[in-house]
Amino acid sequence: MATPGKSGPSKVFFLWFFELALLVGCVRLSGSVRFMHDPAGYLEFSNGLPWRAALFALVLCVSMTAFGLHHVYLRKNRFGFILRELYAFLFGGVALLVIYYLFPDAYIGRGVLIASLLLGFIGVLTLRMVWSTVYASPTLKHRVLVLGAGETASFLERRMRRANDRRNFRVIGYVPIADEEIKIDSSLLVRGEGGVDQVASLLDADEILVALEDAHHGIHMESLLAAIERGVRVCDLPTFVEREAGMITLSRLDPSWLVFSHGFDHSLPRRLNKRAFDVIFASLMLVLAMPLMLLTALAIRLESKGPILYQQMRVGFHGANFSVIKFRSMRVDAEKDGVAQWAKRDDDRVTRVGRFIRKTRLDELPQLVNVLRGEMSLVGPRPERPQFVDSLNEQVRYYSMRHSVLPGLTGWAQLRYPYGASVRDAEEKLRFDLFYVKNHTFFSDLSILVQTVEVVLMGKGAR
Template identity: 55%
Template sequence: MLWVVESVLIVLSVVAAIWLRAHADPEGREWLFARGPVPALLVAACLTLSMAAFGLYQSHLRLRRSELLLRLLLAFAFGGVALLVLYYLIPATHIGRGLLAITFALGFASVLVVRIAMDRLLGGEAYKRRVLVYGAGVHADLINLRMRRRADRQSFAVVGFLPVPGQPVVVESRLLLETLESLPCLVQRLGVQEIVVAPDERRGGLPMDEILACAQRGVSVVNLPSFFEREAGMIKLEVVDPSSLVFSGGFDHSLVRRLSKRAFDIAAASVLLLVGWPAMLLVALAVHLEGGGPVLYRQVRVGESGRCFELVKFRSMRTDAEKDGVAQWATQQDARTTRVGRFIRKTRLDELPQLFNVLAGDMSFVGPRPERPQFVDQFNDEIRYYSVRHSVKPGLTGWAQLRYPYGASAADAQEKLKFDLFYVKNHGLLFDFIILVQTVEVVLFGRGAR
């Protein structure tokens, strides 16, 4: 909704700029309007795409007013550069520097006002879906533990937790609902629009007749794993079971999906190589000049279906970083990292050679990050469903990289797996494109690098 509103505002900003610029020149105004909506739509597409690249359409991202202003400024600046390149390549789309300047001023002001207004107006409880949680035990309390921030609850408001008879209560007493009336009556009285079924034990503990009566009145009913998947973009390992994964759809491996993903990989990798080869030459030269030794670093990683392949990166650590042959996690301020290595790891330039892995078919552009065999063996034993992430090709970037910082332990691997499983279950061409665009924000702001 926000993207649609802001796209319309930017298109209207182009129209307003034409009227302001050409009010004294009727012939010029008629010429501009005769060209149709294409120039205005191109401006809106470039600016909103740039805003997406700077994370401005990530619902989980909490921004202070100053951070919002900075990201908007950067997004409009990069969008302007993209438009100038487009105008150079396709002169027919050009609308003039004066018009563009007025459009940017009007568009920036209107987008900023809308962002502030929506944050204040739509943040109220009246605009959120009213949710009743059926359950008050350990599973139900995960909503309070993992979705306690305001940014986590932008689309819903929990009216209360209804304890399941005979099951332990963990949720705070102030959040509990009385059980003196039937579930349909309680739902009607509280204006509930959705019931999240979250008992610790489901066998024999659910009043299915009452839940069915609520569903017949138009109240949505979802289980806790589906609720987390929809609202948090993750598969909650603590509550999901094999049947939830099997019967909830997803896991698209059709021929059309495989072909579209491969085409996307080849196109994205080729474009990035075409644009990034000068940077790759400079990085290779800097790595060589700093201390000699090999420029590239090769490491065995685990790919699709558990098959191993050789991943290629620019060397960012000393040549004796793992002289004992034991795999080690990278740490904050890792002493093994060279000066050039610290910079290229922070900016992700060390990963550019992996584009050749993508072209070779060992990796995809988007997917779970590939791990080393030693760690995979450990995680398969310690973490439930870890092997599921290997049902798709590993990626140069991924959903977990956007939603979770650098992982350096088994606990981090378990947290990242929640997002990797969400991607594996829901991957698609549009989702890949969204992740690719938002990766720009991760690189520019250095989130997760180590």
């Protein structure tokens, strides 16, 4: 997802390129070994090899993206990565078999396919280990000097303290200012003669992160201008968190930052390409999912009496209400008192079939009709019920801004945060929803849609 000045996506682009080239090489190497003693066979195999190898590599790279392996902000350990890679190669292998069945000319042969998948798995794993070791080196991270050591600066230590949160940068110190209550450990403080520009020069900082209360901003402006003249980048806390963490910080956010920052593209071209994206992909998904939807409907009818589908009022674009369509996953009398309730873990109102279709997200498939109607988009903030929205608008600052785009079948918050079932959860998810509202593009929508495959297959966030 595009944000200004961030280094993470550029790394992902290069990683994608290297893995694509590596997988192409795996096909060529597998073919050379397979036909080592069969020159005539290799000659036939090599006919059209460049595009067939490129197709193999492209399908696997897309599959790895779908399982979050090219996710800029993903937190993952080594075991988690290996598991994701295994799922990605299995899924990619099945996708390739389907493609080969439909387009026989693309087939590279059973032996070469198996060998290429095995070599590719080992090669990608090795490349990632080298890649993570290289980029984990402090010398390749940009050096950040924080101006401020009070409550605002402490946000960095509270919310971005993990190594995965700091994969692109290294904090080299906090510069305290006068009349500020220190909230940072003394071992992290740095002091020096002159302004922050001189401290930055002394410590060879690449960037100064301004983490001050609004009242102190003007006092240090001359020093910050001097730092810019020396080639040191200057960034405020909301922009920095947006760039490095893929979310909007709410507690330290001034409305003027939202007003004057770039983003919030609601232009006619963007609206048209988003609508075209929704109609094309929703129609395709509806056709492909129809057998699953028919089986789901049958299972619901066999388990309990009552409607197969149900409609529920939700808040959509610009706060307008609409009826969302879902497969019924609860008892008919789940809300017999008419009072809306947050979903909870191990909810006893959920039926046995309902528990399965929630886990696999099959209950959401009828919402493709909402997408085709123009009431929802494939990608956007998830729509909430009016009763919850009224309460959240009063309790959570900027909550109404999520309604400036169409609600979605899936969204950035669904990839980054587990199921929300409280006011606090809603506030946490809003950080990611606002990031999407501010930065959504055609390619970010495509990326989120592809990565949702992992959420569905691994059953993340369902209740």
